[in-house]
Amino acid sequence: MNGPADRPQPQAPDDDATGHGHHHTYVNQVFHGPLHAPQAHFGVGAPASVSAPASGTRRATGRLDTEEIDAVLYAYVEPPPFAEAAAALAADTVVVLVGPPGTGKRSGAVALLKEVADSSVYVVLSPDIDLEQLAERAFDRGVGYVLLDRMNEDAAGGGTGGARTADFDWRRVRDRVRGQGAHLVVTTVHEPGGTPPEAVRHVPWRAPDLGEVLRERLREDGCAGRAAEEAAGLMPGGCLVAEVAAAAGRIARGEEPRAVWREYGSSAAQPVRDWFAAERSPREIAEVATLAFAMGTGRRDFEALQEALEGCLAGTLADVTPAPAPAEGEAEPVPAAPGDRRRSLARNALVATEERAHGAPGRTVWVFAAPHYRQWVLEELWANHSSAFWDGVRDWLNALVAGRPDGGLHRSVASGLALLARTAFDEVADCYLRPWARGGAGPEGEFMADHVLGWICLDETLAPAALTLVRGWAHSGDPGLRSAAARAFSGQLGVRFPTDAVKRLWHLIHQGQGRPAVVGMAHLFALLADGQEDAGVVLDALVHRLRKQCAAPVATRVKVMTFDTVLAVLSVDGPGTGRPAVAALVERQPGTTARIAELWAGVLRNRPVRQAALAALRDTLHALPAVGREPGATAGRLGGALAAALPPEERTLLATALGRNEGSRRPVDPAVLTGFLTALRGGAPAGTPVLSTPSTSST
Template sequence: MNEEQSERTAQDTLEPTTQPSAPDEAEPRTPEPTQDPKRPDDSEEPAKNTENDKKEEKEPPTTPAQVHHNNVNQYFYGALDASGSLFGIGTADSGNGARRRAVGRLDAGEADALLAPYVRPACFEEAARALDEDGVVVLVGPPGTGKRSGAVALVDAVATGSDHVVLSPGRSLDDLAGGRVAFEKGVGYVLLDRMNEETSATADFDWRRVRDTVREHGAYLVVTTVHPVGAQVESVRHVPWRLPDLAAVLRVRLRRAACAGDTVERAVALMPSGCTVTEVAAAAERIARGADPAEVWREYGSSAAQPVREWFAEERSPQEWVQVTTLAFVTGAGYREFETWQEQLAERVTPVFPEPPTPEQAALEAQRVVDIRLSLSRNALVAVQERKHGALTRTALVFPQPQYRQWVLEELWAKRSTPYWDGVRDWLTRLVAGRPGLGLQLSVAQGLALLALPAFDEVVESYLHPWAAGRAGPAGQSTATLVLQCMCLDESLAATALGVARGWARSSDPMLRSTATSAFSGALGVRFPTDAVHTLLRLILRRDGRPVEAAYALAGLVAVLAECDQDTGAVFRPLAYQMRAQRETRTGPHKETVLDTVLTVLRARDARTGRLVCTGLLERDARLSERIGALWAGVLENRPRRGLALRGLYAALRDLPVVTARPQPVAERFGRAVGAALAPDERLRLTAPLRQVAAHPDEATAELIEIFMTAVLSTED
């Protein structure tokens, strides 16, 4: 199986139907525009070679929105401490959740991590029989019941091969049945958190087509979803999924970590009710590292929510309601900033509280409305944290326990009516529209991501969609992007975030498409790289789109994938295909757009180091040299873009000594890759212009240029 793709799209005739090696699910085929963060820009700008170059090398300006989105994505990856305890959602290692892909082939390490401590629930055998007999089974159950690990365990138990592939949750039944997924014999496929589709009269027929396709290829498919289906679907069994024995799950994990027997039994005895599989796994990891079980369990299951529920069970003043609401969205602010936002929220929500019916009660209420800061000190849900900044100490208002934030939002949503939430919406919209700074934007985004758990429709309709459409200005767009990034940290919300962004990308509203572009160039693109590249490429080639913005987004995605040590081939493979498809075309808008996109991606720079991203990839992954070399060759052969391409090529060679201690072999390998892709006469034409662009390079760079050019010219046809 080759490296091109793990899925194929039958209707997309632009790309050959080869099968892939590893796995990023499917290869994107058609492009469109979006918006990106990292704008490539070479620091050295030698003189142009021709008048034609002067005309053609004028680069489009970077808009403020592009810069702002770039800052947002960089802030998310550079400054966010996204531990599971911060959000109260996701897996134990959710801090890294957005830094790894959620689709593609599971490597041995990933599979072992899921299967080694796995405990089968009672419903496992029923699902295994269905999978063995039909080739397809659907697991239905709420988040936290272990459907993900159960799906992998099922294909591992039933499939004849050892390969397991995770498909995008955006795959439709038509995709699965119509040949857009390259099912392979003996391979087990898992589609996690399948997006809800309207149940139609043809649902049973659609599922039957999926079953027949999977059977025909000798593969196995497990689908998980939280959406039950009607009785009309009989062709594929939908098995209600149940929690395994959580005590057994805890024992297995602690014993595997070599914990003492008394520690294991004490941890089991203290485990509270209401835990999910994910929470048990996270608690077991902490206990195995030496944490006291009694302290650990205070943060999970019913124990975590109890103090918050007790606080809300008592009669509370309007001021106290406003305090906890403000803290839910403005966490970590200092006193002055917090009090300012609290007063502004109070203006909008206090009128919804009923007036005291008697003068005596009014007087009593007035006594309770004391100085804001004094009242905060008496609120059991507000804590003061001292944060060190060098020699200085900063005071920050936070919840006593990070997990309280999730439960506070759930209680607020359950107990406050629509007029109250209308006030919260207006307050947050004004806050975000005022460009409060990335720190406060991130805090708001975290709060909305948590609110999405009990009130997803409210978050989408009152915040995400209006802000993404520009109603709160550029800062609103970038905050909407941050909400989706935060949702990616939770296994149960990541697929939902993908669905929201895909909807924006398909919209006729250019502002929504612009926000989708930014979202796919960050954490969402890392989690779902195939979907991101497919969407961005479609936007790049869309007639009414903004290809420059989407090309920057694709360049930004490459930089983020490289930073997270993920497969950048998810971008380079389809770009190389698009370049090959356009090679025989003399000219035209499609070819021009593809060339501009390729040049933008190749010249993308790391926002922290300022070095070309592709240079580091040449050193890191020798397998990418051929594709990157082919892309450089494609833009070098295009005369109008040759000047920019030469300067980018020079910058790539100049950066090599910085990214590797042995740049000479990398330069030689790079040269052979470029030479192999260039037409013979173009190889000879490259030498003089490259030396002219280099002007007076330092000794190390001059040596690398000579090595590179020697490799180019020595390439045999």
């Protein structure tokens, strides 16, 4: 996790969502760089008490690169079930690891593949794949596959019939993987429903010896001997594997072990649990509940928010045991006047103030006394208060969202709901995400739903659940939810699961969702290209569909939408750059040039969008000097690739159109234009296939 820095806020969407001759702007909150949110505590691996600021999302599926593999297997310690799982994988080529979050199933899956299959290539599959799809997909020989956080549908249908079906499906998966010479490790938190399948071994997974994990990591980091033993002796109970790894890194860098361990395992939660175990007034409960969703708020604003929450919670925080009736002849006791809110907050052991510089003088805001308290406060609130209490919180948050909170409060509410989702995902999905996404709270609610999903996707333990939720929206009959799915798949969720996002966005385009899905595909491409992720996922899908539509003799709605989508992708600006995302991509990843050129050839030959395609191509050439050191060479590669994708007559038309450089809206640097046109006029190598659509097509 990196140092603090905020990304620019998203701009308003362009009115012309199909993008003909226009550049798209952004509606999604996406965190590729580090995000300053020290009280949010999101990140990979440690779902409860990571103490560093949240960092950007990386894809959760696809091929693991060498650095990722090395990081997963760094100082790896085999847990007790490792030998059993390795034997099952060697015998059957497929094994399932079943265990709770935080027990090291991900690293165990990669370690098993390295031990048994000795794979040099590792591919992580989407959790949004069922057994039937697994049994029908292709597996490459010698590749090790990992399917993380698979949802359990084994018992579908109930009874022994469901178990027999699951066993039959697992047998098909096993035979498919074995027959194609691959290996597959599946992880899940769910025990198989009914009778465990016999075809594939489901191994109960446990964490390795955490003391040994700590010692091994400290040893690798040059901190061994007595210091490592003392750190191990101070380790609290209840730690997760990733928490131990994070603590080891901090201790190796010189932090005091006793202070480090206060933020992990049972030590992290105990102060909050002790606070809730004491008798607490309704005001104190309202204080910590307000703070859980309004971190970093100034004193006056916080008091107003707390007062509003208390109004929504009226009656839900009263003592369960009524006060005794006064004795005969005694007067009714006079209720004590409520104390000053600010003084009450100052006495609250879970709350502290922090000075934040906004010029001179600074600004005092309310925060938790320790950043990790926030997660545990939400867990205690959820465990100790009824639906009536949470109904009041929902009413309060709905009113807050409708009031258009500023950026800081907006982020705090979103990250608070994402933290609540760790404990109560259904509550967040049913009471906030779904109603807001479908437009129940207006545009502000839609934007907040997008933002909450973005925060949820920063947590790898929650991201698969978010994928399942939004997939349901994409297939919903509700137009509002389908639009919300298009937005979600074009943001953090799409970056986390790019292949799934492209698949679902194309489903939405095909089903007539139109503008939101087209814009979503373009935004996803720009984000993947900007974050140096695999933007080729989008390019490959569009090349495949463009070839199919170019071969079609008649115009259809899907054909029109295909060309619109391709043009939107080629036109979209990179986040915050004002330059086409494709310009930076061809400069940074030359291997994508041929596919990009094929897409451009398709839209250039499609007469209804030809002028918009020419403008987009000119804009890209215009941007090349700003994105690379050798723009002429990059333009030459692009021109040569277009020469290979276009027939001779189209090359001549394109050269003529681009040659009129004077007076254009964005004139191209003469050296760049010369490099492009020289390569374009050079022609295609003999035998190079070109798109088959006639140049006179009006489709």
